Amino acid sequence: MKRFQIGEFEELVLLTVGILHGNAYGVSIKDEIETRLNRSVSVGALQTTLRRLERKGFLESSQGESNNRRGGRPKLYFTLTSHGKNALESSREIRNRLWSALPQIVQDM
Numbered sequence: 672m673k674r675f676q677i678g679e680f681e682e683l684v685l686l687t688v689g690i691l692h693g694n695a696y697g698v699s700i701k702d703e704i705e706t707r708l709n710r711s712v713s714v715g716a717l718q719t720t721l722r723r724l725e726r727k728g729f730l731e732s733s734q735g736e737s738n739n740r741r742g743g744r745p746k747l748y749f750t751l752t753s754h755g756k757n758a759l760e761s762s763r764e765i766r767n768r769l770w771s772a773l774p775q776i777v778q779d780m
Contacts, residue, residue, distance in 0.1 A: 675761035696746040729755030
């Protein structure tokens, strides 16, 4: 189970990359999280997390076309790997098991 351990922000980033499938790059990921969750995301934290998830094999990156507006630098696009999808499924399964273990009195609060 440990090979799929991901933190809350890592899970949000993986889910967002999946949502943006084919259009997931730094700014689009940041904007999507901020819009959907009304949560501020720092560029540094996002870039660190994207690189960490890539090292873990949960994401892959590829360069897009060069763009004059970006000073000739291409965008770096991210895609969810099957290993990343498995990590998300594992996380969801763990959360569902914990939710189902809550006593009814707690659920009714």
